[in-house]
Amino acid sequence: xxxxxxxxxxxxxxxxxxxxxxxxxxxxxxxxxxxxxxxxxxxxxxxxxxxxxxxxxxxxxxxxxxxxxxxxxxxxxxxxxxxxxxxxxxxxxxxxxxxxxxxxxxxxxxxxxxxxxxxxxxxxxxxxxxxxxxxxxxxxxxxxxxxxxxxxxxxxxxxxxxxxxxxxxxxxxxxxxxxxxxxxxxxxxxxxxxxxxxxxxxxxxxxxxxxxxxxxxxxxxxxxxxxxxxxxxxxxxxxxxxxxxxxxxxxxxxxxxxxxxxxxxxxxxxxxxxxxxxxxxxxxxxxxxxxxxxxxxxxxxxxxxxxxxxxxxxxxxxxxxxxxxxxxxxxxxxxxxxxxxxxxxxxxxxxxxxxxxxxxxxxxxxxxxxxxxxxxxxxxxxxxxxxxxxxxxxxxxxxxxxxxxxxxxxxxxxxxxxxxxxxxxxxxxxxxxxxxxxxxxxxxxxxxxxxxxxxxxxxxxxxxxxxxxxx
Amino acid sequence: xxxxxxxxxxxxxxxxxxxxxxxxxxxxxxxxxxxxxxxxxxxxxxxxxxxxxxxxxxxxxxxxxxxxxxxxxxxxxxxxxxxxxxxxxxxxxxxxxxxxxxxxxxxxxxxxxxxxxxxxxxxxxxxxxxxxxxxxxxxxxxxxxxxxxxxxxxxxxxxxxxx
Numbered sequence: 001x002x003x004x005x006x007x008x009x010x011x012x013x014x015x016x017x018x019x020x021x022x023x024x025x026x027x028x029x030x031x032x033x034x035x036x037x038x039x040x041x042x043x044x045x046x047x048x049x050x051x052x053x054x055x056x057x058x059x060x061x062x063x064x065x066x067x068x069x070x071x072x073x074x075x076x077x078x079x080x081x082x083x084x085x086x087x088x089x090x091x092x093x094x095x096x097x098x099x100x101x102x103x104x105x106x107x108x109x110x111x112x113x114x115x116x117x118x119x120x121x122x123x124x125x126x127x128x129x130x131x132x133x134x135x136x137x138x139x140x141x142x143x144x145x146x147x148x149x150x151x152x153x154x155x156x157x158x159x160x161x162x163x164x165x166x167x168x169x170x171x172x173x174x175x176x177x178x179x180x181x182x183x184x185x186x187x188x189x190x191x192x193x194x195x196x197x198x199x200x201x202x203x204x205x206x207x208x209x210x211x212x213x214x215x216x217x218x219x220x221x222x223x224x225x226x227x228x229x230x231x232x233x234x235x236x237x238x239x240x241x242x243x244x245x246x247x248x249x250x251x252x253x254x255x256x257x258x259x260x261x262x263x264x265x266x267x268x269x270x271x272x273x274x275x276x277x278x279x280x281x282x283x284x285x286x287x288x289x290x291x292x293x294x295x296x297x298x299x300x301x302x303x304x305x306x307x308x309x310x311x312x313x314x315x316x317x318x319x320x321x322x323x324x325x326x327x328x329x330x331x332x333x334x335x336x337x338x339x340x341x342x343x344x345x346x347x348x349x350x351x352x353x354x355x356x357x358x359x360x361x362x363x364x365x366x367x368x369x370x371x372x373x374x375x376x377x378x379x380x381x382x383x384x385x386x387x388x389x390x391x392x393x394x395x396x397x398x399x400x401x402x403x404x405x406x407x408x409x410x411x412x413x414x415x416x417x418x419x420x421x422x423x424x425x426x427x428x429x430x431x432x433x434x435x436x437x438x439x440x441x442x443x444x445x446x447x448x449x450x451x452x453x454x455x456x457x458x459x460x461x462x463x464x465x466x467x468x469x470x471x
Numbered sequence: 472x473x474x475x476x477x478x479x480x481x482x483x484x485x486x487x488x489x490x491x492x493x494x495x496x497x498x499x500x501x502x503x504x505x506x507x508x509x510x511x512x513x514x515x516x517x518x519x520x521x522x523x524x525x526x527x528x529x530x531x532x533x534x535x536x537x538x539x540x541x542x543x544x545x546x547x548x549x550x551x552x553x554x555x556x557x558x559x560x561x562x563x564x565x566x567x568x569x570x571x572x573x574x575x576x577x578x579x580x581x582x583x584x585x586x587x588x589x590x591x592x593x594x595x596x597x598x599x600x601x602x603x604x605x606x607x608x609x610x611x612x613x614x615x616x617x618x619x620x621x622x623x624x625x626x627x628x629x630x631x632x633x634x
Contacts, residue, residue, distance in 0.1 A: 021631050022616040035495050036536060043627075064496060078496040129536040129560060145538040145564035147626050159626070161616055195483055196530040196556060229530065231559055294483050294533070317482045317528045324481065414492040414535075433534060435487040437510040 002269025004165050005236050006202045009140045009266075013123050015157055022159040028122035030152050031108045032059040032095065034086040035416070036127030040150035041089040052156045054094040058117055061086055062107045064416040065100055067379050067406035079417065093153075104249075106382020106408040109133035109350040113219065114384050116248025120237040120262045125152055130350045130432065131232075132225040136218035137245070138237035138266050140202070143226060163231045166201035167274035168193075170209030172283035178360060178470035180285055182217035183352060183430070183449035185209065186224045187288035187298045193278055195296040198230030201276060204268060205235050209282045215244040216356035223351045224432050227295040236267045287465055289337045290434045290447040292325035297434070298447070299337065301464045307333035328436055329444050330424075337462050340446070344427040345376035345457040346439070347403075347450050349413035352430035353381030357450040358389050362397045363470055364454035370402040371460030377404040379411040379419070403457070415440045428456040472572075472594075473602075474522040474550055477515070478586040482528040484511065486561065489532065489540040503539060504546035521548035524592070526576075526584055528554065532561025538568060545570040551592060553599070553610075555581055566617055569625035574599075580608035594621075 003011075016024035030053075037059070044051070051057060064079040074080040083100065090097035098104040104111055109130055112118040120138035125131060127149040134141035144158070152158055168189055174180040190197075203225050210218065218235050225233030235241075242259045245251055252258060287301040299306060308326070310333075312319035326333065331340070347353065347361055358378065370376045378398050380386035386408055389395060395405045412419040413431035415438060421427055423442025430453050434445035448456070451470070455463045488510030490503065497503045508515035525544070531554035532540060541564050544552070551572040552565070565573045574592065580599055584590065589602040592610070599608045613621060623629040 016631065018631065020615045024631075036538065038498065039538075047627075076496075082496050127536055129534065131536075143536040143560055145536050145560060145567060147538060147564065147567035151626055159616070159620075159629070159631075161614065195533055196558070199530070199556065200559060226534075229533065229558060294485070317480065321481050321483060414487075416492045416495060420493075433485075433487065435485045435510075435534060437491050438487045441491070441510075 002272035004268045004272045004274060005138065005204055005234055005266060006140065006165055009121055009123065010162060022161050024157050025123060025160050027125050027152050027156050027158060028056065029117060029124045030057045031112055031124065031126035031131070032057060032149070033063055033108050033126070033128065034061045034082045035063045036146050037089065037149055038082065038085050039146050040153055041093065043150040044093070044153055049154045051093040051095060051153045056156065057095045057153065059086060059090050059095050060098040060105055060108055060111060061100055063410045063414065065409040066417055067409050067411050067419055070100060070407055076418065103383050103387065106384065107350045107353065107410055109223065110354060110381035110385065113137060113215070113244070114248065114382060116245050116251035119245065120241060121266050125158065129226045130223050132230070133219050133223040133350055135222040135225065135233040136215060136235050137241055138234060140232055140234065142232050164201045164275040166198055166203045166230065166276040168203050168205050169207040169277065169279045170205060170282055171207045171279060172209055172281045173212065174282050174285065176466055176470070179451060179465040179468070180287055181360070181449040181451060182213055182220040184285060184288045185280070185282060186221045187290065187295065187447065188285050189278070189280055190224065190228045190295045191288070191298045192280065193228050195227060195294050196229040198225065198228040201230050203228070203230045203233045204274070205233060209280070210235055211238060214356060215240055216354040219354065220351055224295065227432055237262055287449060287452050289452065289462055291329065291331060291337070292322060293328055293434055293436050295432070295434060295447060297322065297325055301337050301452070301462065304334045304336050305331055338464060339461065341426070341461045342374060342428045342446070342456050343425045344421060345374060345453050346379070346412040346427055346429040346431065347377070347453050348379030348381070348411050349431035350381060350410070351432040352450050353379060353385065355385050355388050357430065358385070358394050359392070361450040361454040362394045364451055364458065364465070364468065365401040365403065366397050368401055368458045370457045373460050374457050376402070376457040377406055377419070379406045380408050382408045412439050414438060428453045428462065472550060472592045474524045474590060475520065476524055476526050476584055476586060476588045476590055477518055478584065479511070479525065479527045483530045483533055484527050485534040486532055486537050486540040487534055490537065490543045495537055495539055500542055500546045503543045507543035507547050516547070519547045519549065523549055524551045524553055524590055525549055526553045526581070528581070529556045531557050533558035536560045538564045541565040541568065541570040553580065553584070566620050567626040572621065575611035577609060577611070580610070583608060
């Protein structure tokens, strides 16, 4: 019987395999950042261990870095210590670090692909749940905790239970691909399968609706696999993938011969079967807006907010969850999405802060001004994205419209640096999680695409971007 | 293993409410513990005692890979989480560092156990006894692998069986 892409990658990375034991899996690339690594390095020191493959380990700082002028000293002392600690750890253990002043600094999941570090068919881990992003290149990319980070640093391997396989087939064509984006596809998927729908599985996204997407868009899809509960998300590589990675700073020298073998090997066989399947038809999907406190609590832009009864389908916990979410979000069932007024706009994060995201958002902004009741910011995903955007003049478009234009980092996605919401503030955010307090204590997050966020900034409330001329 | 239940009857308790992002810079576990569940239950610290168990619904620990989440709970004295299901990274983090036991329960246990009940968990029999109500429930057995990591006392103490 044929094999899925996931099974092929898994099997080619098994170091030790025994019945009723986990598989010991070899890790090709380990990405490290300042927040989930300090205790792992402490553990190595305590046990007198070295980093087994410093050449396969790459570090940057992204979670708590300031996004304001970096020539100024950092005000937050604990963040400053965490950043210094990563610098020292990388120096002590011989790990390549893109530090805060490096032109390659940025969100770890944005810089990996940009630098050609993320490769098809490889295994990638990082102490961050959104590592699933790299699956867009046909890599098996897993988010891990700090104990596992230490294990990989010490051994370049991990004991893993083999996940199940989950086919998410995206069929059809979007009628207006500038208005209905990859973010809307993945939010629709999570709305349907639920936040635990993918638990214990690796999702492979397939079908015309996926192969039509650019690499930046595919990363948005795979990025949010974890919000559907999956261990990872995968997309089989194709010519778009190979073109994207050609001639990057760290692209291997024998790249063309690698591409030849990837072309043959890295796909799911036609007779392979998956443990689970979900099909989404995107012919008629609309822009999506989350109304609650997890990414599954999402509805169409032209829909009213559902009542807890409608949302829960008779499940008492779901109903209670929806009631609590509406209370936290200060929203009422029946309110139309377009009537929701917002205070803040955040265009950023590993989900939606790549060049294409900024280009698409800028088309909405051009020649307009942010509503007087809204404060809005753009945080590019990496310094390289920032530079490319500036070369295209996008920064000017945003700043002319009264957006703030910041330095790269995770920023307001998770509220570790000073970029946070105040209690009660409502934000249209291109990030990935609308959990209570995620963007700051008491802050209210609506997950949307970059174009939806940009349009909300201009209008002061959500608008259906299908009504705008985006071509 | 005996303890009392703190019950959060809801699904999707995420790592951002277990330990908000702003505290991921804190390296002192005792201090980290003072912020556990801050995003969810301001009364948690007045309730929690050494040896307590938390009971909750589906998809407990969803979200971030932060190991700070099980660490913060374990340093409050929480020894186990009983939930209808777990997010996988939280689940692995809990056992990898031997911080606490993630125990999957069924609907009977979820409905039957109330806030404050005294519970006895016997993982050798996969059994949960409710001392307060004199009821017994089944827990879902750990997979062989997870059972071995737990028995070893964490990922770094685990050695695979020799041939």
